Amino acid sequence: MSAVGAVFLVAVLLIVLALVYFLVSTIVALRRITAGLDEVIAGVGEIVEKSAPVNDVVTAINEQLDAGVDLLEGLLVQKAGLSDAVGLVDGMYPGAAAAGLRNFPGSSTLHPPRIGEVYTRGTLTLARLGREAPIAALSPQGAVLRNVEGGSRAARALYPDVRHTTPEKLPSSPVIGAGAPVQYEQREDIGAPRKRLPSKRS
Amino acid sequence: MLWLGAIVLLVVIVPVVVYLLNGVLQAARSIVPAVEGIAAVAAAGSKDLDAAPLLLTTQDQVTQTVAGLANYGGSLDVILDDAEPAR
Numbered sequence: 001m002s003a004v005g006a007v008f009l010v011a012v013l014l015i016v017l018a019l020v021y022f023l024v025s026t027i028v029a030l031r032r033i034t035a036g037l038d039e040v041i042a043g044v045g046e047i048v049e050k051s052a053p054v055n056d057v058v059t060a061i062n063e064q065l066d067a068g069v070d071l072l073e074g075l076l077v078q079k080a081g082l083s084d085a086v087g088l089v090d091g092m093y094p095g096a097a098a099a100g101l102r103n104f105p106g107s108s109t110l111h112p113p114r115i116g117e118v119y120t121r122g123t124l125t126l127a128r129l130g131r132e133a134p135i136a137a138l139s140p141q142g143a144v145l146r147n148v149e150g151g152s153r154a155a156r157a158l159y160p161d162v163r164h165t166t167p168e169k170l171p172s173s174p175v176i177g178a179g180a181p182v183q184y185e186q187r188e189d190i191g192a193p194r195k196r197l198p199s200k201r202s
Numbered sequence: 203m204l205w206l207g208a209i210v211l212l213v214v215i216v217p218v219v220v221y222l223l224n225g226v227l228q229a230a231r232s233i234v235p236a237v238e239g240i241a242a243v244a245a246a247g248s249k250d251l252d253a254a255p256l257l258l259t260t261q262d263q264v265t266q267t268v269a270g271l272a273n274y275g276g277s278l279d280v281i282l283d284d285a286e287p288a289r
Contacts, residue, residue, distance in 0.1 A: 007208035014216050022223030029230035036237030043244025050251035057257040061264050068268045075275045081285035 073101050082106075087113035 001009075076085045082104060090097035090112040100108025 004204040004208050007205075007212060011208065011211040011216055014212075015219055018216070018220045018223055022220075022227050025227045026223075026230050029227065029234055032234045033230070033237050036234065036241050039241035040237065040244050043241060043248045046248035047244065047251060050248065050254050054254055054257060057261050061257070061261050064261075064264045064268045068271050071268075071272055071275050075278060078284050079278070079282050084285070 070103055073103050077101065077104060083110055083113060084115065086110050087115040091115045 073085075076088070080088060082101075086097045086101065086107050089101070091114070097110070097112035098108065100106075100110075
């Protein structure tokens with residue numbers, strides 16, 4: 001064999017060895033990829049199988065909840081009126097009046113009365129339960145019964161405070177003792193021997 | 203001439219072949235971690251959906267709640283007066 005033939009032989013041998021090594025390594029990597037994709041397909045199949053009924057169930061739940069919302073909104077508007085209903089909702093959830101009631105498109109443009117700032121929830125409940133109640137006699141259509149800013153002072157004015165400045169100066173308590181402005185004379189008969197009445201003659 | 207071909211084959215062709223095959227091997231190996239990660243995520247996603255059948259219980263609960271709400275609303279509708287029409 002000539003030297004040129006030997007060099008050719010070595011080169012071809014190197015090429016074949018490189019082909020064998022890299023191709024076998026590539027085959028191994030591709031087999032690992034195939035195994036991984038099999039796991040992926042199995043997992044995705046489980047996901048598809050498990051999530052198949054979710055759409056129908058969630059749709060049914062939403063329909064039920066929609067019916068509940070329609071019922072509550074309709075009842076609230078029917079019993080309290082649209083304006084007070086919006087005010088009540090806005091009082092419970094500030095800012096909710098901007099969205100309005102779902103089944104009443106015009107409710108979003110209403111100016112909600114500030115019901116929640118004036119009355120507590122319990123009072124609101126009582127007020128809504130009985131339109132004839134004194135606290136709700138004016139509120140449904142007119143202005144609020146209590147002034148929001150002066151509400152506390154108005155309540156305090158009903159009772160005297162420590163210094164007796166409100167509602168007006170009350171009369172002072174009587175002063176007793178030697179320095180009292182009014183001295184009461186002691187009756188002479190108090191503490192003295194009791195007078196003896198003349199005995200009856202039989 | 204034969205010497206020139208032998209040298210070119212040994213110095214140029216062999217490195218090029220090795221370089222190209224190495225590129226294919228690295229590309230194939232880089233896919234393996236990604237596929238394994240996707241398989242792990244798919245398994246975890248499938249496990250997360252194990253609670254999906256509980257939606258049936260939720261559906262029953264919602265149905266019963268709305269039914270009770272309807273009964274309660276019907277009673278309120280009877281015992282409460284309607285709002286007066288706006289003046």
